[in-house]
Amino acid sequence: MEPRWGLCGLENLALIPGSVGAAPIQNIGAYGVEVGERIVAVEAWDRGTRQSVRLDRAACAFGYRDSAFKRDPERWIVTAVELELSRDTAPRLDYAGIGEELAAMGIATPSACDVAEAVIRIRQRKLPDPAVIGNAGSFFKNPIVPATQAWALHGEHPRLHGGVSRRRRTHAQALCRWLIDACGWKGTREGDAGVSAAHALVLVNHGNATGLQLLDLKTAHRRLGARTLWRCARARATRHRRGVVNA
Numbered sequence: 001m002e003p004r005w006g007l008c009g010l011e012n013l014a015l016i017p018g019s020v021g022a023a024p025i026q027n028i029g030a031y032g033v034e035v036g037e038r039i040v041a042v043e044a045w046d047r048g049t050r051q052s053v054r055l056d057r058a059a060c061a062f063g064y065r066d067s068a069f070k071r072d073p074e075r076w077i078v079t080a081v082e083l084e085l086s087r088d089t090a091p092r093l094d095y096a097g098i099g100e101e102l103a104a105m106g107i108a109t110p111s112a113c114d115v116a117e118a119v120i121r122i123r124q125r126k127l128p129d130p131a132v133i134g135n136a137g138s139f140f141k142n143p144i145v146p147a148t149q150a151w152a153l154h155g156e157h158p159r160l161h162g163g164v165s166r167r168r169r170t171h172a173q174a175l176c177r178w179l180i181d182a183c184g185w186k187g188t189r190e191g192d193a194g195v196s197a198a199h200a201l202v203l204v205n206h207g208n209a210t211g212l213q214l215l216d217l218k219t220a221h222r223r224l225g226a227r228t229l230w231r232c233a234r235a236r237a238t239r240h241r242r243g244v245v246n247a
């Protein structure tokens, strides 16, 4: 299967719901690609100066699920997004599961559409279908902790392996899914607001939960998660002081 216009670059973002204008706000990303990597410029209405401006990629200040627009939501209304796509970019397959899925599909030299199809299959298998149960997708951002703490956590909890990013020198991401699993929240619920039984990062609405109830659940989990990270680090530091572990 070939892309309709032969353009590649967004295939890893297949099945993320939402409008084009919202995509740069949180710099949507999945399966090893963030939309900010493909954005050349964003046109936006500046409510402060009451002018339309064109912000290049640097001015958009994209970060992990973050951007200049998200940091100043009262100021910007995105009106257009300029993307740089290519006809000959090598597909990015290094994210967990894509290569295996393509192999299972019997595809050795995948096109962008093949990668999109593989991503769609993985997402449909792993994530609850919003048409069946209302959900907010992968809701939580991975916490960024100092690299030393991340490696210490990995030493204590080998299942955290893979959640530790080697991309950053000074900080690393502690895998949020692991943290939620470790706290035993998967499948739990407060009234109709809950954590998916299938995927620890997904908040679900079992019926009539309000947005506020989901936000309350998020706040409680974030607080407890931070406390768990802190407790893990403190326990290790104590053992280290007593000479029980070598770091």
Ligand SMILES: Cc1cc2nc3c(=O)[nH]c(=O)nc-3n(C[C@H](O)[C@H](O)[C@H](O)COP(=O)(O)OP(=O)(O)OC[C@H]3O[C@@H](n4cnc5c(N)ncnc54)[C@H](O)[C@@H]3O)c2cc1C
Pocket: 015, 016, 017, 018, 019, 020, 021, 022, 023, 025, 026, 027, 028, 029, 030, 069, 073, 076, 077, 078, 079, 130, 135, 136, 137, 138
């Ligand atoms: C089932 C599911 C799966 C998901 N999977 C992923 C995923 O894999 N990766 C990922 O990154 N996200 C994911 N999301 C989150 C969601 O898809 C994105 O946040 C998407 O960009 C939301 O688009 P929307 O049009 O619904 O925006 P909304 O939710 O309506 O708005 C999001 C924010 O952007 C602002 N906004 C919207 N449009 C504009 C505009 N034109 N100008 C200025 N501000 C604007 C809104 O005010 C709001 O603050 C998922 C969500 C769901 C429900």
